[in-house]
Amino acid sequence: MAVAETQQTGKLVRIAGPMIEADGMHGVQMGEILRVGKLGLMGEVIRIEGEKIFAQVFESTEGMYLGEAVEATGAPLSAELGPGLLAGTFDGIQRPLKTLQESSGDFIGRGITAVALDRNKQWAYTPVAQIGQQVVGGDTLGTVPETKVIEHKILVPPGVSGTIASIKAAGDYTVEEVIATLEDGTELKMYHKSPVKISRPVHKFLPPTEPFLTRQRVLDMLFPIAKGGSAIIPGGFGAGKTVVEQSMSKYSNAQIIVYVGCGERGNEMAEVLTEFPELVDPNTGESLMNRTILVVNTSNMPVAARDASVYTGMTLAEYYRDQGYDVALMADSTSRWAEALREISSRLEEMPGEEGYPTYLSERIAAFYERCGNAILCGSDATGDNPRKGSLTAVGAVSPPGGDFSEPVTQTSMQVSGALWALDSALAYRRHYPSLNWNKSYSLYFEGLKGWFDENAPAGWNDRRQQAATLLQRENELMDIVQLVGPDALQDAERLILEVARMIREIFLQQSAFSDNDAACQLDKCFGLLESILIYGEECEKVLAKEIPLTRITDLPLREQIARLKEEPNDGFTAVKDKVIENFKQALGALEAN
Amino acid sequence: MAENNADMLHKEYWDLNYVSGPLVFLENGERFPTGAILDVHLTNGELRQGQILEATSTHAVLQILQGTRGIDVKGTSVSLKAEGARVACSEDVIGRRFNGTGQPIDGLPPVVPDKELDINGSAINPVSRDAPNDFIETGISAIDGFNTLVRGQKLPIFLGSGLPANEIANLIVQNSGTKGDDRPFVVVFAAMGITARETQYFLNAFEEGGKGSQVVAFINQADDPAIERIFTPRCALTVAEYLAFEKGYQVLVVLTDLTNYCDALRQVSSAREEIPGRRGYPGYMYTDLSTIYERAGRIRGNPGSVTQIPMLTMPDDDITHPIPDLTGYITEGQIVLSRPLHRQGIFPPVDLLPCLSRLMNNGIGEGKTQDWHREWSNQLYAAYAEGQRIKKLMAIVGEDALTPLDKKYLKFCNEFERKMIGQGFDRRDIEDTFRIGWELMGYLPKSELTRIKASVVDQYYKSAEDLAAEADGIEAKIENA
Ligand SMILES: Nc1ncnc2c1ncn2[C@@H]1O[C@H](COP(=O)(O)OP(=O)(O)OP(=O)(O)O)[C@@H](O)[C@H]1O
Numbered sequence A: 001m002a003v004a005e006t007q008q009t010g011k012l013v014r015i016a017g018p019m020i021e022a023d024g025m026h027g028v029q030m031g032e033i034l035r036v037g038k039l040g041l042m043g044e045v046i047r048i049e050g051e052k053i054f055a056q057v058f059e060s061t062e063g064m065y066l067g068e069a070v071e072a073t074g075a076p077l078s079a080e081l082g083p084g085l086l087a088g089t090f091d092g093i094q095r096p097l098k099t100l101q102e103s104s105g106d107f108i109g110r111g112i113t114a115v116a117l118d119r120n121k122q123w124a125y126t127p128v129a130q131i132g133q134q135v136v137g138g139d140t141l142g143t144v145p146e147t148k149v150i151e152h153k154i155l156v157p158p159g160v161s162g163t164i165a166s167i168k169a170a171g172d173y174t175v176e177e178v179i180a181t182l183e184d185g186t187e188l189k190m191y192h193k194s195p196v197k198i199s200r201p202v203h204k205f206l207p208p209t210e211p212f213l214t215r216q217r218v219l220d221m222l223f224p225i226a227k228g229g230s231a232i233i234p235g236g237f238g239a240g241k242t243v244v245e246q247s248m249s250k251y252s253n254a255q256i257i258v259y260v261g262c263g264e265r266g267n268e269m270a271e272v273l274t275e276f277p278e279l280v281d282p283n284t285g286e287s288l289m290n291r292t293i294l295v296v297n298t299s300n301m302p303v304a305a306r307d308a309s310v311y312t313g314m315t316l317a318e319y320y321r322d323q324g325y326d327v328a329l330m331a332d333s334t335s336r337w338a339e340a341l342r343e344i345s346s347r348l349e350e351m352p353g354e355e356g357y358p359t360y361l362s363e364r365i366a367a368f369y370e371r372c373g374n375a376i377l378c379g380s381d382a383t384g385d386n387p388r389k390g391s392l393t394a395v396g397a398v399s400p401p402g403g404d405f406s407e408p409v410t411q412t413s414m415q416v417s418g419a420l421w422a423l424d425s426a427l428a429y430r431r432h433y434p435s436l437n438w439n440k441s442y443s444l445y446f447e448g449l450k451g452w453f454d455e456n457a458p459a460g461w462n463d464r465r466q467q468a469a470t471l472l473q474r475e476n477e478l479m480d481i482v483q484l485v486g487p488d489a490l491q492d493a494e495r496l497i498l499e500v501a502r503m504i505r506e507i508f509l510q511q512s513a514f515s516d517n518d519a520a521c522q523l524d525k526c527f528g529l530l531e532s533i534l535i536y537g538e539e540c541e542k543v544l545a546k547e548i549p550l551t552r553i554t555d556l557p558l559r560e561q562i563a564r565l566k567e568e569p570n571d572g573f574t575a576v577k578d579k580v581i582e583n584f585k586q587a588l589g590a591l592e593a594n
Numbered sequence B: 001m002a003e004n005n006a007d008m009l010h011k012e013y014w015d016l017n018y019v020s021g022p023l024v025f026l027e028n029g030e031r032f033p034t035g036a037i038l039d040v041h042l043t044n045g046e047l048r049q050g051q052i053l054e055a056t057s058t059h060a061v062l063q064i065l066q067g068t069r070g071i072d073v074k075g076t077s078v079s080l081k082a083e084g085a086r087v088a089c090s091e092d093v094i095g096r097r098f099n100g101t102g103q104p105i106d107g108l109p110p111v112v113p114d115k116e117l118d119i120n121g122s123a124i125n126p127v128s129r130d131a132p133n134d135f136i137e138t139g140i141s142a143i144d145g146f147n148t149l150v151r152g153q154k155l156p157i158f159l160g161s162g163l164p165a166n167e168i169a170n171l172i173v174q175n176s177g178t179k180g181d182d183r184p185f186v187v188v189f190a191a192m193g194i195t196a197r198e199t200q201y202f203l204n205a206f207e208e209g210g211k212g213s214q215v216v217a218f219i220n221q222a223d224d225p226a227i228e229r230i231f232t233p234r235c236a237l238t239v240a241e242y243l244a245f246e247k248g249y250q251v252l253v254v255l256t257d258l259t260n261y262c263d264a265l266r267q268v269s270s271a272r273e274e275i276p277g278r279r280g281y282p283g284y285m286y287t288d289l290s291t292i293y294e295r296a297g298r299i300r301g302n303p304g305s306v307t308q309i310p311m312l313t314m315p316d317d318d319i320t321h322p323i324p325d326l327t328g329y330i331t332e333g334q335i336v337l338s339r340p341l342h343r344q345g346i347f348p349p350v351d352l353l354p355c356l357s358r359l360m361n362n363g364i365g366e367g368k369t370q371d372w373h374r375e376w377s378n379q380l381y382a383a384y385a386e387g388q389r390i391k392k393l394m395a396i397v398g399e400d401a402l403t404p405l406d407k408k409y410l411k412f413c414n415e416f417e418r419k420m421i422g423q424g425f426d427r428r429d430i431e432d433t434f435r436i437g438w439e440l441m442g443y444l445p446k447s448e449l450t451r452i453k454a455s456v457v458d459q460y461y462k463s464a465e466d467l468a469a470e471a472d473g474i475e476a477k478i479e480n481a
């Protein structure tokens, strides 16, 4: 991130881990970026007391002396927005990790300045706007094929407007070249900067109506969320949060993915970096990296930069939304961000709230999820008949201590996000993945999406969903009885319910992220699998009505055939499924009471 | 800024202001940089070390490694020893014994350093990391079959006091030079607050296993200064990184016991009057632990690797205690030990259900183990979990109330614990582990094995009855002969 010309200079008077105090800083602003000490480490002003400021530093302060200089830069923490973001990997303050590697090797050094966007790379620019055209923030000046699959729209930055005085012809330009000027002399380049802690404007938020399809059966069927919505995934360690976030990054129907690894593992990022370039996006047939941006601040990287990483990621996501894309932001894990806030707050000796978190925690979390939405975008066409739209969906992992959801981060996040995908360690221990607890989870979007599913999903979607939910509920009640008196006490009809519920759990809800054919499940397969289990249950009921004992049914190798269906590929699934259904209908129909 | 560094070195200051717990507060915050190591000269001539944790214009906070007993504010002086904590690195450290801060304790002269490196290290750039994927065959079924360890992984052992965790760690050490791999291998052992008996156990075991000359040990025992423990894993990991990434070694780091480490952190935190987090541990413990655990891995284009086996005691056998909890959130899985299995005489007493290896997939499969390894493991896991559920149910409703299928799962579950987990002290290779797994699946009806591809089940599955009949047949043949 580049820095404006030097302004106020002061001196370090306290160093306490990631927090410093400096004196003689008259006139600096809250949120202003500083250069701290001889190494020029980046810091951000988080409190002002007269001429004294408190700042969080985005790199380790070890080895600094009191008295070292602190310079204000005049600018808040900002992200560079322009072509060259996709397929990139950045740290929390948007330095490209590749550039850091070039300057300090395999281990990250300190005090390295690196701009996010390559200044030398030439981009093939095609103008869209014309001389004399009136433009406002959000209008498209031109386009650049950023990757094979994504056309980058060069936007007039928010807040800028005027009449185009000049515009470059199609050709190759670097991001620093002026591609257009306005009559008032404003020069526009292919990139601009945007303060990360302020949300980028939209014309108007719309109620979400289309599902963000994750290709995970349990989510798409039972707890779907909308494009522009948000969900949280709390779960103890190893419950499967990262696997879900990564699966969605690979297979969901978003057009752009911003993945923020906030305070998590380095090896997980290495995995994404090796896996994604080789994976093919089913929608485009191109490498997944072409639609992905990684923002990585692993747990052992400076704690203050975790706070920055979440905002940087959000700003990048908003920028692609502003270009009209459906963007999904994956944040793993928002708890590490909250902990960073707590750590800085305790260094500031602020009055702690619950569990030591600052009292403004809920405000920050709310402000984060508020930046999601399905929107009519800013621009001259916003009030026209056919305004451009974009959406930003966010899914935040939450890592509750001891797996106990009553803690502040889970609780506040639940209040401000639209869905709870509660992971359950007990299910993970049994290798029931995704370990989503169907009793605790919910989605507030379902009602709003019903219409979409009615129109676009296989017929009967909403009814089958309801049946499945009811069966799982019945299973709970029956299991309570079994716990008291044992399975022997049940009637065959009740046992059948248990059997079908078990099939729903094991065959339908469980979905291995490592299976070639089942890691991503399309709507047809999702529905077909559930349907075959439910029809099986209905057929069995008919058999029981003939006074045939259930054991005669379960002795048949039918359950197994349905179970193996899930290893069938999405393509051609329906035909295979129909055969299996026909087959068990016949086998069950052939049973006669003896 | 203070004077020139060379002048500052050795210059003594009588700056002590007050003393609290392991901390000393110095009057002048401007003399030393944060992180600096100071010599502390006690009135009685004793020399100790301290590190600057925080500096303000009115004071500096100095953490004394060897404790503050005997320090007074009048006669005790401090002088700068080094601008940061460093440890001597050289291939000559192999075979040596050091204390918790890297000073030799084996009676030999100090190591002539090739490099003196900052013990805090720096974060590996995530884009430089290479995904760990070499299978380490530990010879323990519960690990190799179900929670595979790979080179460059950090896989902790969560133990309860009195459980035989050291023996398991030793088995891993003994077997971790992978088969057919002639790259140089070394064990870095860091002891934090363990007993002399435990230290001896490890050192002897390494020696007996023929690994003695390949060990570097950093030892802080129970009766050594507690604050030194904060430095011990960092010294060990700095040496490990040096040997791995500069000298190309396959390094296995055994860290024990992280619970003692965390208690030292808590001590410092409470002396600083920080707002305590859960159970009195500092709020930044996750971050602190990550700066230890994340120092494992592989680097692209580099032949070396750092694999970590941290060991920690779960207070009250509670896996939700902050120490195991925060560890589990950072490491790539965990091996959890079980007291009930230990009581039943099962060794190794591995509590399989809460165990996990997140990197397992990278280490297994075709060309490494078997292409059906993952499915095989999932199937046995699911069956074992079901068996355990039924076991609990039986305790309430009695065996008679169970269905015939339930009873099969029950039988499977018991045999699984006895034969698969309870392998005893002998090494078991992965092929044997697989074979036993298939045998155990024979207790279940074939139709239950839906997690494994049908063709694989057809190839390997034999029901317990068939197996018994076969065994009788073989016996009969032997008798006949
Ligand atoms: N859908 C899935 N299919 C198959 N395996 C899964 C699935 N989800 C999780 N797992 C298994 O569980 C392990 C842990 O999952 P993951 O890393 O996502 O946990 P997590 O909740 O992110 O944990 P942490 O909070 O510690 O980061 C994975 O390595 C994998 O072995």
Ligand SMILES: [Mg+2]
Binding pocket: A241, A242, A243, A264, A332
């Ligand atoms: Mg995770």
